[in-house]
Amino acid sequence: MLRSLSMTTAAILLGTAALAEPLVRFDVAEDHTRFVFQSAPVDDEGMPTHGNPFVTQGYVYPADTLAPGIDGVNEDGSPAFPELVLGTWTCDGFLVGAAMKAETGVFLVSRQTVVLNEGDILISHGPEIIDENVVQLRAISGATGSFVDHDGDIGQVFLGWGPYMGLRAAFDMEGHGEDS
Structure with missing residues (x-):
């Protein structure tokens, strides 16, 4: 009896240890090969302008993976760190204002x-x-799963464009990235 109780207790403890902390901070690296937009409206260089809808995808990484000068996507669109990929990120929306030519403020x-x-x-x-x-x-x-207890808002910090023009961003559901 003591042996089976110990094995049960050990199984419970191992199961509890296996439960990871909910993900509240993460990085995203856009796969530049998956950015697709409508053929119009575009500017003289063929870049989407105000009102152009788009869809894109990328990779979710642990927080602080995308340090300055580190991109999360290879030239062919594959993840730079496949062993660190936590999931996928899909983004759709509309470009607004100065869109891709914006130097400050909202661009989409x-x-x-x-x-x-x-x-x-x-x-x-x-x-x-x-x-x-x-x-x-x-x-x-x-939200579903481990995200279900998070409501309200999430902070997004644009970390700049990667070498292949893919967006790089950090997300924080608690501290909203104030220390970024």
Whole structure:
């Protein structure tokens, strides 16, 4: 009896240890090969302008993976750190204002869907700003799994464009990235 109780206790303890802390901070690296937009409206260089809808995808990484000078996507669109990929990020929306030519402020409005490898989902809506290292709040509009206890907002910090023009961003559901 003592042996089976010990094995049961050990199984419970191991199971409890296996439960990871909920993901509240993460990085996203856009796969530049998956950015698709309508053929119009575009500017003289063929880049989408105000009102152009788009969809894109990328990789979710642990927080602080995308340090300055480190991109999360290879030239062919594959993840630079496949062993660190926590899930996928899908973003759709509309370019607004100066759009891709913006130097400050809002350049698009989007819905972002994060799907972790285990199936947990986080959906947020809101504006995105082109200013680097500035927190922009987005509304959390849906959540499942480990994200379900998070409501309200999530902070997004634009970390700049990668070498292949893929967006790099950090997300924080608690501290909103103030220390970024």
